[in-house]
Amino acid sequence: MSLKFIDDPSFEVEGKKVLVRFDYNVPLDKKDSTVITDTTRVDLTLPTLKYILEKRPSKVIIMSHLGRPKGQVVPEFGLEPVAKYLAQVLNEEVVLTETAKDSGIKTLLGLNSPRVILLQNLRYHPEEEKNDHEFSKLLASYGDIYVNDAFGTCHRKHASTYGVMAFFKKKTFGGFVLKKEIKALDQIVENPKKPFMALLGGAKVSDKIKVIEKLLPNVDSLLIGGAMAYPFLKAQGHNIGKSLCSDEDVSLAKSLLNDKFANRIMIPQDHVVSQSLNGEPETISEKSIPDDKIGLDIGAKTVSQYKEKLGQAKTILWNGPMGLFENQSFSKGTYALAEVLANSDAFTLVGGGDSVSALKNSGRAESISHISTGGGASLEYIENGSLPGIQGLKFGVEL
Numbered sequence: 053m054s055l056k057f058i059d060d061p062s063f064e065v066e067g068k069k070v071l072v073r074f075d076y077n078v079p080l081d082k083k084d085s086t087v088i089t090d091t092t093r094v095d096l097t098l099p100t101l102k103y104i105l106e107k108r109p110s111k112v113i114i115m116s117h118l119g120r121p122k123g124q125v126v127p128e129f130g131l132e133p134v135a136k137y138l139a140q141v142l143n144e145e146v147v148l149t150e151t152a153k154d155s156g157i158k159t160l161l162g163l164n165s166p167r168v169i170l171l172q173n174l175r176y177h178p179e180e181e182k183n184d185h186e187f188s189k190l191l192a193s194y195g196d197i198y199v200n201d202a203f204g205t206c207h208r209k210h211a212s213t214y215g216v217m218a219f220f221k222k223k224t225f226g227g228f229v230l231k232k233e234i235k236a237l238d239q240i241v242e243n244p245k246k247p248f249m250a251l252l253g254g255a256k257v258s259d260k261i262k263v264i265e266k267l268l269p270n271v272d273s274l275l276i277g278g279a280m281a282y283p284f285l286k287a288q289g290h291n292i293g294k295s296l297c298s299d300e301d302v303s304l305a306k307s308l309l310n311d312k313f314a315n316r317i318m319i320p321q322d323h324v325v326s327q328s329l330n331g332e333p334e335t336i337s338e339k340s341i342p343d344d345k346i347g348l349d350i351g352a353k354t355v356s357q358y359k360e361k362l363g364q365a366k367t368i369l370w371n372g373p374m375g376l377f378e379n380q381s382f383s384k385g386t387y388a389l390a391e392v393l394a395n396s397d398a399f400t401l402v403g404g405g406d407s408v409s410a411l412k413n414s415g416r417a418e419s420i421s422h423i424s425t426g427g428g429a430s431l432e433y434i435e436n437g438s439l440p441g442i443q444g445l446k447f448g449v450e451l
Contacts, residue, residue, distance in 0.1 A: 055234075055446045057226045058103060058199060065109040069161060071195025072104065072227070073212050075202035075425065076116035076134045085128040093204075094137055096425060100201045100227035101142065105168075111161055113194045114138075114170045115152070115212045116202070123178030125151075135170045146170055152177060153190060161194060180211045185451075188215030195220075201227025204426030206441030207433075213441040217449040224445050229425060234442065236422035237433045239399055245366035246272060249398075251358070251389060253278030254372030254406065257301040257308075263431045267369075268313045275318045275358050277350050277374035277385060284309065284319045285339055293325065293341035318361065322351030324375065324382055333381040349375030350385035362392050371404040371431060377413075387414045394419035403430035 056062060074097045081087040088094075104112055119129035135148040145166040149157055152171040160169055171194075174180040179187035188211040192198070198220040200206065205213050217224050226234075239245075250271045252260060257280055268274060276284055282292040283301035287309055308314065323336045325345040334345070341347050350358070362368060370393060374385035387410065393400045394416035402411055402420050404427035411417045424430040433439055438446075 055226055055442065056224075057231045058100065058228070059231075060225065063107070063197075063225055065104065065107045065197055067108070067110050068196040069111040069113060069194065070104055070109045070197050070199060071113045071115065071191065071216070072101070072199040073115045073202045073205070073216075074100075074227075075204040076114075076131065077118050077204070078134065080118075080128070080133065085130075086133050088133050088137060091137060093425065094134060094141075096229050097201055097227070098141060100199070100229060101138075103228070104199065105142070105144070109167070111195075112168050113161075114168065115174055115191065116170075117175040117180065117205070117212075118173050119175070121173060121175050123175065123181070125176045129173055129175075131170055131173055138168070138170065142168065144168055148172060152180075153187075157194060174210075174212050181208075183209050183211050183215045185215065187211045189219060192216045192219030196223065198224045199227050200224070200441055200445060201229045202441075203230050203233040203424075204429050206230070206426070206439040207429040209440045214444050214449060217444040218451045221448065224448070226442075226445055230442070232422070233424060233426070233430070233433075236401055236424070237430060240367065240369050240401055241434055241437055244270070245399065247365050248367040249273050249275065249362055249365040249369075251275045251277070251362070251368065251370040252372050253280055253374050253386075254404065255279045255296065256298070257283050257304045258298070260371070260431065261304050261308075262435045263371075264308060266435050268308070268311060268316060271316060272365075273318055273361050274316050275361060277320060277354075277358075277389075278372050279347075280372065281320050281350070282341075282347055284317070285341075288319075288339075291340040291343065292347060293343050293345040295341060295347040318357070320347075320350045320354040321357065322353040323347045324349035324351055324384070326381070329376065330379065347375075348379070348382040349377075355385055355388045358389060359392050362389070362396065362398075365396065365398040368393055368396060368398045368400045369434075370400070370402045370407055371427065373406045373410050377406070377410050383410075386410045390414040390416045401430075403427050 282295040283305040287305040377383040377386040403424035
């Protein structure tokens with residue numbers, strides 16, 4: 053079976069109830085949880101939402117989570133700001149339910165208006181993350197047709213992204229965000245144009261070990277930066293001072309450096325260091341870092357080497373910053389490579405919250421071929437070639 057999207061001719065929804073899963077896990081202002089600080093996640097779903105509404109369904113019932121309320125009602129994780137914003141951009145009334153299990157939902161579904169219903173945060177219910185059968189069944193009872201456009205949560209077997217599909221035989225579709233993500237990721241997974249370079253940063257080797265093992269045989273070069281680099285340096289016998297590093301990561305780095313494709317791994321040759329996270333930056337022009345210093349960015353020599361390597365690429369995957377880019381003193385490496393990607397003629401795919409933030413801060417986001425909406429989901433897709441939520445859309449889910 054193949055995955056059908058909402059632009060498939062079989063997507064006939066006039067007069068029907070459409071249950072849609074979006075990823076509206078938007079950032080809220082820390083001082084005022086009623087204010088969305090970045091509406092990108094909602095904005096990206098608007099083509100899907102408007103397309104469905106143009107098809108004249110009787111109702112569109114939207115599901116999402118926000119934050120990590122851990123199965124409890126936590127008011128600051130309420131979806132009120134999302135409902136308000138959706139009503140504004142759609143120029144349509146959007147009713148937010150009290151909970152996703154609210155007894156009044158069935159009444160709402162029988163009324164002529166409003167057309168758009170937003171269920172309150174799914175993660176207020178522990179059953180969502182447990183993929184609970186009865187909760188899945190209840191959610192499914194709200195709609196005649198199911199659409200998933202929440203790529204960022206497709207790696208989770210939750211009730212709204214997986215279990216619910218057991219109740220929609222051959223009535224499941226992907227939205228436009230999902231379609232775009234799969235198309236872009238398949239350019240990395242299936243047959244990347246060579247030379248293919250991967251640029252990986254971030255905190256831990258253990259977080260990305262599976263994706264590194266998957267990528268190493270397929271890439272021409274794997275460029276390592278950020279705190280991930282220090283276990284590799286330590287595994288090679290270099291001093292890393294007070295830099296972030298665990299024994300587990302060192303042993304994983306050792307095994308990768310003994311891999312038959314180890315010659316494809318590039319690690320920093322020099323560093324920007326400091327005595328503390330907020331200290332003065334200092335340049336170290338060799339691999340080893342003094343005992344009293346922390347490595348916080350890649351150095352100029354490494355930037356130059358990485359630039360040269362990326363300049364040869366036809367495909368580039370970037371996940372994870374090259375240093376503590378949030379602090380201007382340690383942002384040069386990350387921003388320099390963001391510029392390289394932005395100016396590249398290669399197919400460039402960027403995933404992961406920090407990499408995306410760095411790109412946006414650098415003003416270079418518009419020049420990237422594809423920015424993934426799901427960091428963890430995009431890495432898992434690269435590891436496995438699919439995700440549970442996508443498999444469910446393709447092959448269905450057994451009761």
